[in-house]
Amino acid sequence: MSRNLQIVLDRRPTTLPIEQDFVEREGEIPEAGPGQVLVRTLIVSIEPAMRGWILDAPNYLPPVPVGSPMRSFGVGEVVTSNLEGFRAGDLVVGFTGWQEWATMNEPEIQRRIDPDLAPISTSLGVLGVTGLTAYVGMIDIGRPGPGSTVLVTSAAGAVGSAAGQLAALRGARVVGLTGSGDKCRQCIEYFGFDAAINYREEDDLAEAIRRECPDGVDVFFDSVGGATFDAALENLNVGARVAICGTISLPPDGKAVGPRIERRILVKRISIQGFLATDHFDRFDQIIAEMSVWLRNRKVRHLEEMAPSLTDAPAALVRLLEGRNMGKSLVRVSDRYQKDLS
Numbered sequence: 001m002s003r004n005l006q007i008v009l010d011r012r013p014t015t016l017p018i019e020q021d022f023v024e025r026e027g028e029i030p031e032a033g034p035g036q037v038l039v040r041t042l043i044v045s046i047e048p049a050m051r052g053w054i055l056d057a058p059n060y061l062p063p064v065p066v067g068s069p070m071r072s073f074g075v076g077e078v079v080t081s082n083l084e085g086f087r088a089g090d091l092v093v094g095f096t097g098w099q100e101w102a103t104m105n106e107p108e109i110q111r112r113i114d115p116d117l118a119p120i121s122t123s124l125g126v127l128g129v130t131g132l133t134a135y136v137g138m139i140d141i142g143r144p145g146p147g148s149t150v151l152v153t154s155a156a157g158a159v160g161s162a163a164g165q166l167a168a169l170r171g172a173r174v175v176g177l178t179g180s181g182d183k184c185r186q187c188i189e190y191f192g193f194d195a196a197i198n199y200r201e202e203d204d205l206a207e208a209i210r211r212e213c214p215d216g217v218d219v220f221f222d223s224v225g226g227a228t229f230d231a232a233l234e235n236l237n238v239g240a241r242v243a244i245c246g247t248i249s250l251p252p253d254g255k256a257v258g259p260r261i262e263r264r265i266l267v268k269r270i271s272i273q274g275f276l277a278t279d280h281f282d283r284f285d286q287i288i289a290e291m292s293v294w295l296r297n298r299k300v301r302h303l304e305e306m307a308p309s310l311t312d313a314p315a316a317l318v319r320l321l322e323g324r325n326m327g328k329s330l331v332r333v334s335d336r337y338q339k340d341l342s
C-alpha cells in the first residue's frame with residue numbers, strides 16, 4: 001500500500017466537460033476513522049449526471065469542489081472497518097469517487113452486495129441505480145400495460161434499455177429513440193424493442209414518432225428533454241404519463257426555450273412527473289430482487305462497456321456525453337477482486 005491514485009476536478013467546464021478538466025494526483029492512502037470503512041475501489045461508474053455535478057449551478061447535490069476527486073458511484077472491497085455491521089472482505093456500493101482508495105461513512109455507503117448474485121459490475125448498472133431508475137420511472141410512474149404504447153429516449157443506453165424491457169414485460173409495445181443505426185439495431189435485436197428511431201436521421205421527429213407509434217404514445221420515459229420532448233408531446237394520448245428521468249440535451253446553463261405546453265397538457269389530461277432514484281433507495285432490496293430474477297431468466301438483458309483503468313475515466317465521461325457509449329459505462333480501477341474476471 002503506497003499510493004492512492006485519484007482523478008481530480010482541476011477546473012469547472014463552462015459547457016460540456018473535456019478530458020483536460022481533470023488531472024491525475026497521487027495521494028496518501030487514507031485511514032478509516034471512527035465509524036468509517038476503508039475501501040479498495042474495484043469499478044467506478046460513469047454517469048450523465050456528472051455533467052451537472054461539476055458545474056457551479058443549483059443541483060440536487062452540491063458541486064464537486066475543484067481540487068477534489070471526482071464524485072462517482074463505485075463498487076469496492078472493505079479492507080478495514082470501524083463501522084458496525086461491516087467487515088473486511090465485504091463488497092459495498094457507494095460514493096467511492098474516482099480514486100483507488102476511499103474512506104466512507106455510513107451515509108456514503110449505498111448498500112452491501114452479494115457477489116454470488118451476479119457479476120459485481122451489475123451493482124452499478126442494471127442491479128444498481130440504473131435498474132432502480134428504470135423501475136421507478138417505468139413501472140411506478142409510467143404504469144404501462146398490455147396494449148399501451150411506450151416511447152423511451154436514450155433507448156440503447158443503460159437506463160433506457162432497462163426501462164424499455166420493463167415496459168415490454170408489462171405487455172406494452174415499445175419504441176425507442178436513439179442516436180445511431182447500430183443502437184437502433186441493438187434496441188430491436190438485443191433488447192427486444194418493437195421499433196427504434198435514429199433521431200439523427202429524421203428531419204421531422206414528431207412525424208417519425210407518429211410513423212412508429214400510429215396509435216399515439218401512452219407512456220413517455222424521457223432522459224433527453226428539449227426538442228425531443230417537444231416532438232414526443234405532440235404524439236401523447238389522452239391520459240398519457242410522462243416520466244422525466246433526465247435532460248441530457250438541455251444546455252447546462254438552463255437557458256433553453258421551447259413551446260408553451262400547458263394547453264396540450266390540459267386537453268390531453270397528461271401527467272408529467274420528474275423523479276430521482278436517490279429518493280427511492282429504501283426500495284433497493286425489493287426492486288433489485290425482482291430485477292435479478294429477470295436478469296437470471298434473461299427477461300431483462302444488459303450491456304456494459306468497461307474502460308481498462310482509472311486514468312481512462314475522463315475520456316469515458318466525454319465518450320458518454322458524445323453518445324458513443326454502448327451500454328452502461330464503467331471503469332475498472334483494480335482487478336484485485338478476481339471472481340468476475342475469469
Ligand SMILES: NC(=O)c1ccc[n+]([C@@H]2O[C@H](COP(=O)([O-])OP(=O)(O)OC[C@H]3O[C@@H](n4cnc5c(N)ncnc54)[C@H](OP(=O)(O)O)[C@@H]3O)[C@@H](O)[C@H]2O)c1
Binds near residue numbers: 047154156157177179
Ligand atoms: N432520475 C434519476 O434518478 C436518474 C438516475 C440515473 C440516470 N438518469 C438519467 O438517465 C439518462 C440515461 O443515463 P444512463 O446512465 O443510462 O446513460 P446512457 O443512456 O447509457 O448514456 C447517455 C446517452 O445519452 C444520449 N445523449 C448524450 N448526449 C445527448 C444529447 N445532447 N442529446 C440527446 N441524447 C444525448 C446518448 O445516447 P443516444 O445515442 O441514444 O442519443 C448517450 O449514449 C440520463 O439522462 C441520466 O441523467 C436519471
